[in-house]
Amino acid sequence: MKFDTPATTNPIDRMKVVGQPVDRIDGKRKTTGTARYAYERNDAAPSAVYGYIVGAAIAKGRIERIDFAEAKAAPGVLAVVTHENAGTVAKAQAHTARMLAGPDVQHFDQAVAIVVASTFEQARAAAKLVRVTYARSAGKFDLAAERSAAVKPKDGKPDTAIGDFAGAFAKAPVKLDQTYTTPDQSHAMMEPHATTAAWTGSKLTLWTSNQMLNWAVRDMSKTLGIPKEDIHVLSPFVGGGFGSKLWIRSDAVMAALASRAIGGKPVKVALTRPQIMNNTTHRPATIQRLRIGARKDGTITAIAHESWSGDLPGGGPETAPNVTRLLYAGANRMTATRLATLDLPEGNAMRAPGEAVGLLALEAAMDELAETLKMDPVQLRIVNDTQVDPESPKRAFSHRDLVGCLRTGAERFGWNKRNPVPGQVREGRWLIGMGMASAFRDNVTMKSGARVGIDKKGVVTVATDMTDIGTGSYTIIGQTAAEMMGVPLDKVIVLLGDSSFPVSSGSGGQWGGNSSTAGVYAACSALRDSVARKLGFDPTDIVFEDGKVKSGNRSVSLAEAAGDAGLSAEDSIEFGDLTKTYAQSTFGAHFVEVAVDSATGEVRVRRMSGAFAAGRILNPKSARSQVIGAMTMGVGAALMEDAVVDKRFGYFVNHDMAEYHVPVHADVPYQDVFFMDETDAKSSPMKAKGVGELGICGVGAAVANAVYNACGVRIREYPLTLDKVI
Numbered sequence: 132m133k134f135d136t137p138a139t140t141n142p143i144d145r146m147k148v149v150g151q152p153v154d155r156i157d158g159k160r161k162t163t164g165t166a167r168y169a170y171e172r173n174d175a176a177p178s179a180v181y182g183y184i185v186g187a188a189i190a191k192g193r194i195e196r197i198d199f200a201e202a203k204a205a206p207g208v209l210a211v212v213t214h215e216n217a218g219t220v221a222k223a224q225a226h227t228a229r230m231l232a233g234p235d236v237q238h239f240d241q242a243v244a245i246v247v248a249s250t251f252e253q254a255r256a257a258a259k260l261v262r263v264t265y266a267r268s269a270g271k272f273d274l275a276a277e278r279s280a281a282v283k284p285k286d287g288k289p290d291t292a293i294g295d296f297a298g299a300f301a302k303a304p305v306k307l308d309q310t311y312t313t314p315d316q317s318h319a320m321m322e323p324h325a326t327t328a329a330w331t332g333s334k335l336t337l338w339t340s341n342q343m344l345n346w347a348v349r350d351m352s353k354t355l356g357i358p359k360e361d362i363h364v365l366s367p368f369v370g371g372g373f374g375s376k377l378w379i380r381s382d383a384v385m386a387a388l389a390s391r392a393i394g395g396k397p398v399k400v401a402l403t404r405p406q407i408m409n410n411t412t413h414r415p416a417t418i419q420r421l422r423i424g425a426r427k428d429g430t431i432t433a434i435a436h437e438s439w440s441g442d443l444p445g446g447g448p449e450t451a452p453n454v455t456r457l458l459y460a461g462a463n464r465m466t467a468t469r470l471a472t473l474d475l476p477e478g479n480a481m482r483a484p485g486e487a488v489g490l491l492a493l494e495a496a497m498d499e500l501a502e503t504l505k506m507d508p509v510q511l512r513i514v515n516d517t518q519v520d521p522e523s524p525k526r527a528f529s530h531r532d533l534v535g536c537l538r539t540g541a542e543r544f545g546w547n548k549r550n551p552v553p554g555q556v557r558e559g560r561w562l563i564g565m566g567m568a569s570a571f572r573d574n575v576t577m578k579s580g581a582r583v584g585i586d587k588k589g590v591v592t593v594a595t596d597m598t599d600i601g602t603g604s605y606t607i608i609g610q611t612a613a614e615m616m617g618v619p620l621d622k623v624i625v626l627l628g629d630s631s632f633p634v635s636s637g638s639g640g641q642w643g644g645n646s647s648t649a650g651v652y653a654a655c656s657a658l659r660d661s662v663a664r665k666l667g668f669d670p671t672d673i674v675f676e677d678g679k680v681k682s683g684n685r686s687v688s689l690a691e692a693a694g695d696a697g698l699s700a701e702d703s704i705e706f707g708d709l710t711k712t713y714a715q716s717t718f719g720a721h722f723v724e725v726a727v728d729s730a731t732g733e734v735r736v737r738r739m740s741g742a743f744a745a746g747r748i749l750n751p752k753s754a755r756s757q758v759i760g761a762m763t764m765g766v767g768a769a770l771m772e773d774a775v776v777d778k779r780f781g782y783f784v785n786h787d788m789a790e791y792h793v794p795v796h797a798d799v800p801y802q803d804v805f806f807m808d809e810t811d812a813k814s815s816p817m818k819a820k821g822v823g824e825l826g827i828c829g830v831g832a833a834v835a836n837a838v839y840n841a842c843g844v845r846i847r848e849y850p851l852t853l854d855k856v857i
C-alpha cells in the first residue's frame with residue numbers, strides 16, 4: 132500500500148483498542164522470566180558452549196603476533212579463532228571498523244580473538260592466556276585538539292545558509308555567541324550485546340539482540356561472504372538498544388565464527404560491560420557554537436549553529452545542527468557540521484542522534500538569550516515559532532503544535548511561580564530553580580511489511596520481523612490488528628523478531644511505532660479485502676466488529692469467514708512523497724525544578740513535567756513509559772553521563788556501571804507526561820508519529836537552565852557535575 136495522500140477516516144479512528152492504555156501483551160512473559168533473550172536460548176540451541184572475546188589492548192597499530200598455544204591447551208577449550216584462521220571477515224558498509232581486527236587494529240578493544248570453551252569461566256580464563264604482540268602507532272583521541280583539522284563530512288551532511296547571517300548578526304541589537312560541549316556517552320542498555328550462533332551445514336542461525344533484523348541479515352552476509360538466504364536471525368526480545376543494536380556487532384560475528392570453528396555447535400557470546408563501552412559504539416562528543424541575533428522584542432533575525440565531532444576514518448558526524456534548521460523562525464541562518472578524525476571506538480547513533488545533543492546547546496542558548504532580553508523563556512520560544520520549514524518556507528509542517536506544548540506544559544508545571552532572578556529561592560541549604568526547554572525530534576518513516584492471518588477459530592495472527600526493544604511494539608501491533616479486524620486484543624497473536632517474517636521498519640530513530648503499525652494496517656486492509664471477496668461482500672460497505680464481518684443485513688463470524696483453511700494476506704506500507712513534501716516532526720516542552728546544595732553543588736531534580744505533540748498516541752501507557760525513560764536518560768545527559776577518554780591511550784576509562792553514572796530511581800522524581808490530543812493525517816494511515824526519542828530531546832537543557840535559575844551558575848560543559856557547579 133502506497134501512502135501518498137493524507138489519511139482519511141479509517142477503522143483505526145474508532146479507537147476501541149488503539150489509543151487505549153492497555154498493559155503490554157508480552158508483560159507477563161517478561162516479568163515471569165519466560166521471555167527468552169538471545170543468551171538464554173537453551174530451548175532452541177541446547178548444550179551451547181561459550182565464547183569469550185579478546186579485545187585489542189591498543190587503540191591503533193598492528194598485531195605482530197598472536198600466540199594462543201597456552202590458551203588452546205587450557206581446560207575445556209575447544210577452539211581459538213583469530214584473523215589468521217577465521218576465513219573471510221569483510222567490513223559491512225554499516226560498520227566503520229571491522230568486527231575482527233588483524234593485522235591492523237582500528238580502535239581499543241576491537242575483537243582480536245574469540246576463545247571457545249565448554250563453560251563461560253573456562254573461556255574467560257583461557258582468554259587471559261592469549262598473548263598478542265602489538266606494534267602501537269600514535270592515534271588521535273582529543274576532539275578539542277583536532278577541532279581545527281575537522282572537515283566537511285563526505286556523506287551528505289551539507290552546510291546550510293539562508294539569507295545573510297553574518298550581516299544580520301552584526302546588526303542585531305541583542306546577540307548571543309556561546310560554545311557548549313557534550314561528552315561521549317554510552318548507550319548503557321540493560322541487556323548486553325549477546326548472540327547464540329549455530330550452523331547446520333552452510334546455514335547460520337543467530338539468536339541475537341538486535342533492532343533491525345533485515346540489516347542484520349544484510350551485514351552478516353557481507354561480513355562472512357555467505358548468501359542472505361543462508362542466514363536466519365531471531366530477536367523476539369531485546370533488553371534495550373538505544374541505537375547500539377541497530378547493526379550487528381562483534382558478539383554476532385564472533386559467535387558465528389566460533390560456532391563454525393567447532394563444527395556448527397551452538398556458541399553463546401555476551402559482551403561484558405567494559406566491552407560494550409569500548410568494543411561497540413557510543414554517542415560522540417560534540418563542541419557546538421551557537422550564535423543568535425534578535426530584536427528587542429525577541430524576534431530572531433539571525434541564527435547559526437556549528438558543530439564539531441569526531442569518528443574513525445570513514446565514519447560520520449553527530450548531526451547536532453539539524454535541530455536548528457527546523458525549530459525556530461529567523462530569516463538569516465546558517466549551520467555547519469564538521470568531522471574530525473579520531474581513533475576512538477566507533478561513534479554512532481544513540482537515542483535521538485543529532486537532536487539530543489543539538490538541543491543541549493540550542494536550548495541552553497535560548498535560555499541565555501531570554502535572560503539578556505529580560506524575557507520569559509517560554510514567550511521567547513512562542514515568539515519564534517514557525518508553521519513552515521524556515522529554510523524553505525513553501526514546505527509546511529504536516530502538523531506542528533509546539534506552542535500548545537509550551538502553554539500546556541507551563542500551565543501544568545506552574546511556571547508562573549518561577550522567580551526569573553537566579554539564586555533567590557532558598558529552602559535551608561538548598562537553592563531552588565526552575566528551567567524549561569523545547570523538545571523537537573524528526574518523524575522518520577520507513578517501509579514496513581507484515582503478514583496477517585485469521586484461523587478457523589477467528590484468532591488473528593500477525594507476523595513481521597519488527598522488534599520490540601522494550602518499547603511496546605508487541606502491544607501496539609496487536610492493538611492495530613485488533614482494531615482493523617474487529618476482534619478483542621486477546622484474540623490476536625503477535626509474532627515478531629524473526630527474519631523469515633515480512634521485512635518491517637525495524638526499531639530505530641523513533642520510526643518503529645508509526646511505521647510498523649502502518650505496515651500492519653496495510654496487511655489488515657489486504658486481509659479485509661480478501662474476506663470481502665470470499666464472502667461476496669461490497670468492500671466499500673463492510674464493517675469488522677465483535678468478531679464478525681457485516682455488510683448490509685448480512686453478518687458472518689470471522690471464524691466462519693476464514694474457514695478450515697484460514698485466510699491470510701501480506702502487504703507493506705510504502706511512504707511516498709507526502710512524508711517528504713511536509714516537514715514531519717514531533718514537538719514538546721520540558722519543565723524541570725531542581726534543588727542545588729549551596730554547600731556541595733549537588734543537584735537534585737525535584738519535579739519534571741512535559742507536554743508532547745506526536746500525532747495519535749497509539750497506547751498512552753507504553754508511550755508514557757517511552758517518554759519517562761527518555762526524560763530519565765536526559766537527566767543522565769545533564770548531570771552524570773560522561774565516558775571519559777584516556778587521551779594518551781585512546782579508550783573510555785570509566786567502562787562499567789560503577790563509574791559511568793546513569794540515573795537510578797532515587798535520582799528521578801515523579802514525572803508528569805501530557806500528550807496533546809491530536810492526529811497527523813499526513814504521517815501515516817495510523818495518523819501517529821514517533822515518540823520514543825522525543826522525550827530525551829531538550830530535557831537536559833531544561834535541567835541546566837533550572838540549575839542556572841537556582842544558583843546563577845551557567846555551565847556550558849555537560850554534564851553538570853558538582854565540581855563544575857560549586
Ligand code: MOS
Binds near residue numbers: 481
Ligand atoms: Mo535509535 S539511535 O535509532 O535506537
